Amino acid sequence: MLITDEVHQVDGVKGAHVYLVASQEPFLVDTGMPGQERRIIEYIRSVGLNPRHLTGIILTHFDLDHIGSVQNLASALQCPVYAQEAEIPYIRGQKPRPGMKRFLPHLVSPIYGSLRAPEEVRPCAEMFHDWEVLPTPGHTPGHIVLYRNGIAIVGDLLQGGRIRPAPPYLTWNSGQLKESIRQLISRPLRWILPGHGPATPASNHWLDRLERTL
Template identity: 30%
Template sequence: MVKQMNYGSDYKYIPVTSIGSGTGIGVLPDLFSYTTQIVNIYLVGDPKTRDFVLVDAGMPNSAKEIISVIESFFGKNCYPKAIILTHGHFDHIGAVIELVKRWDIPVYAHELEMPFLTGEISYPKPDPTVEGGMVAKMSSMFPNKPINLGKNVNPLPSNGSVPHMPEFKWIHTPGHTPGHVSLFREKDRVLIAGDAFVTVKQEYLYRVLTQKHEISGPPRYLTSDWKSAKESIIKLAALNPTIAVTGHGSPMYGELLTKSLEKLVENFDEIAKPAYGRYV
């Protein structure tokens, strides 16, 4: 099962981090967030039964750290039933090959994301000219070549269900990537948004380093379809989530989340969409 996997030719460690790196947050009894450098991974499941999944796979070279966190939270030699990818950008698949090799588990992603995960198509190049700060200017060094997970990656079920996450549904939220998905649980309206929107302005180094808490659109330097990005945020705001965890930044709750999403929808062009850049 684990044969024929390789990262893209530009895969490498990225020397950027934040004050949140190495921090874990118990968002809910069955939802744990952990930050590797500048990006979040999520463990979804019951620590008592040790039945859980991993959502996204961190930064390059973070496999040992992720394994250690999982074993400290769920127990020695525990591992997830599957890895669910919100999308395939380098900071969300950075340890996926090592983890699949170690655990021999399946990976799931939207069918439109599959070509980027099976070695067929590169993502659009990061845009260092986009409006933003130092992280945006650094983005030309970020990997964008496709990885190849071979037969280890599978398309998410077309009925909206999420394997091994029985109460969640996946929602297609393109814009940041063609096959980006967010995950939503109706009973408590918890949202795993991925990079459809984030809670830190990811383009600005100081805000990334300090993790200043504020809602923003998807990271500008890797977003190529702003029309779809706005439509995806409108779709997620209509769900009226009570808790949102995002690919970058800390969780957002309750009234602050509701008002922040309303503001983001109403002022998308000012808050999220850059004034200039390659894909605007």
């Protein structure tokens, strides 16, 4: 589903939303649960792109429902994987996920299949093509948001629809999460593209309400 400015939400993916930026240098943001690679590749083809032309996969953070299909996709498409440096040990399985998150791969594997950790994850820079990579720690230590021209692909920093922060019980540091949200909403915003919930046009009404809740 095309949302705005060459950004698509890939239809039918289980887990967190996957976004396809179908620009001259196309790339994916996040990969959903394990076992979603075929659906993602089919969607890329359906919008007229050659999946082998993808320039990379960038991960907003290490949660299973965002990274589940990354290794299978990276292998199939022969493209690199990027994340913020603090997230990489968790994504590659070198550090245990904190709290209840460490048990999720075992709980979901009977339904979706096993998580394959990516063989290589490259640290992302301050820019990814023509998108800013904004450090937004809080939900996880190295969470990022991608921002361009008022569009923010926010991972789990915010949930869509009735815009609100990620739940505290799934958040690594609530104080940092709130500060990251303040930094984001201080920028001009046209669209919030979350990992969960619908893509949401920015409005002064919900921005004001969100700022009051912080």
